[in-house]
Amino acid sequence: MTEGIIRVIGVDQQGEGKVNESMLAGCKAVVLTGRFHCCLPASAESLQRIPISPLTGAIESIRDHLSSGDVAVLASGDPLFFGIGKKLIKEFGRNRVKITPAVSSxxxxxxxxxxxxxxxxxxxxxxxxxxxxxxxxxxxxxxxxxxxxxxxxxxxxxxxxxxxxxxxxxxxxxxxxxxxxxxxxxxxxxxxxxxxxxxxxxxxxxxxxxEVSNSSGKSSFGLIEDEIIHSRGLITKNEVRASALHALAIPANAIMWDIGAGSGSVSIEAARMQPDTLVYAIEKEEEQQHNILANIARYGVANIQLVSGGAPEMLAGLPRPDRIFVGGSGGNLAEILRHGADELLPDGRIVVSAVLEKTRKEAPEILYQCGLKVDLRQIEVRRCCYPSGQTTTFNPITLIVGRSVSR
The missing domain is CATH 3.30.950.10 (Tetrapyrrole methylase, C-terminal domain)
Structure with missing residues (x-):
């Protein structure tokens, strides 16, 4: 004997009219919520009515009734739009589920x-x-x-x-x-x-x-220094920023801390590259805080929150991070890194941008003592204009990368 099919019938959100009798032809039972009883036609009086909640019980009842005929399931709007359709297809297979959608809410x-x-x-x-x-x-x-x-x-x-x-x-x-x-x-x-x-x-x-006019046509990665509002040349240089973002390898739906965010250049690019990531830009200098807010407004990045104040004290209460970038420590490097390592989620990363030799020497040891796998990358940037040949050389920067071990 051929088993029946499941007829998943979408009910109009407006509650107008009743379910067409032809949709219920051959059905032995109907699964529904209380508010849909009024949508059944008079001819459906003989159908056994099964409450949709709890869902596990409803599915077992559907399975039992399929041996004797079809089963109707009434659902709001489009059953495949965050609805029961997906669950029924998973349980019974596509060949046994017929969907008739209505307009969704x-x-x-x-x-x-x-x-x-x-x-x-x-x-x-x-x-x-x-x-x-x-x-x-x-x-x-x-x-x-x-x-x-x-x-x-x-x-x-x-x-x-x-x-x-x-x-x-x-x-x-x-x-x-x-x-x-x-x-x-x-x-x-x-x-x-x-x-x-x-x-x-x-x-x-x-x-x-x-819509933000200043961001139209801009790539999600590759902003140059002149496109980011900053003060007195205090900005992570393009090449260093690109390397830092590569080292961070920010995943989707992540939480990121940008400590000593400065103008917010790393935060801005991270937020634009991964719009599902929340970035907390921690900065204590008022001038730089204004720059961060101005850059957020310029590029319309709503997934950055300015945290006004210094670290590590302002880190308390923030969501645990998947990624941490340390662009400045204000003399609190050890405390920041230890706190960050404690809060870092499994498979997380901490990237420290070291301008000072002191930071370059201390950061790797601190991260190592915190149980992270550590490597260093030195970046030396030299820019040359063509055809003038004018050359600009910047101070070398060391990126210290600490990776948490999966727990």
Whole structure:
């Protein structure tokens, strides 16, 4: 006897109409949530109704009923868009699952605000945890978010606001609440405005980053010194910066500390290269802090947070890092490296840029004593203009690289 198939039927978010009788023909049971009972036609009275929660129990019931016929599963919107479709295909295989989608809540949300969404990124926090979710929500031009009672729009806005601080104007937030219901509400505002509101459990959030004219057409890597706001020539030179970023080998969805960030040149390039990475730029000099903020605004990089103050004291409370770059230590090299090594995540790296001979001698030993694998790279930069032949030679820089051992 041929076993039945699973008919996954998307239910319109607007709650308009009932499921077509033909979609349920041959079905022996239907899996659904309580709010979808009203969507069943009168002819479905004879079908056994199986609650979708708990999901493990629902799947076992589906398996039992397939031997006698088809099973219908009612799901919100498009079952393949952060829905149950993926789970059912994994459990039963593609050949036994037939999907009939409806319009999703996010499609309706984009329509409400008249925002084209063909280039949007999508994040679901509905019943899910997302590693490094601040970066996931901040760093794309257009991001749509499915929220829940734990991750409500005002909570997310407050979390993002805490990270971006004064750069709140870099984005606009749209929230669609209770779509298709009598108490539907659609509002738009800044992070601060949305954070001050209260929303229900059924909300969609759209984050629109403002376009930054200064960053258009710029490669994500390879900014030159004249393109980065800095003071008195205090900037990590192009060639050294490139080598440092190579040594850091920053992965996606990482946390990075840039200690003694100066003008923020390393932070800016790291943030642009890996937009899903959060970069904490720690800098104690007020002039350089202004430069960092100016460069963040110039290039529209929302995934950098300025931490005003010195290290190691300002490192307390920061998320544990995957990568650490030390461009300046303010005389606290040993304390910074020991604290950094203690906090470094498995497979992490610390890269120290050493201008002084004292740093070049002390940093490798400190990192080694902290249990890291250490190597040194000396960089000597000489630039020559053509055809004049004018040559500029810079002081040699040593990069000390410490790698944590996987635990």
């Amino acid at each position: 996010l499609q309706y949300a984009f329509a409400r605000f008249a925002i084209p969404w063909d280039d949007a990124a999508f994040v679901s926090l509905h019943g899910r945890k997302h590693h490094n979710r601040v970066a996931a929500l901040l760093t794309r031009p257009l991001t749509a978010v499915l929220t829940d009672n734990i991750n409500r729009p005002e909570m997310l806005a407050a979390e993002l606001l805490q990270f971006v601080g004064k750069n709140d104007e870099m984005m606009k937030i749209h929230v669609a609440e209770n779509l298709g219901m009598p108490d539907e509400r659609c509002v738009s505002g800044t992070l601060a405005e949305i954070a001050a509101m209260t929303f229900g459990n059924l909300s969609c959030m759209i984050i629109v980053r403002n």
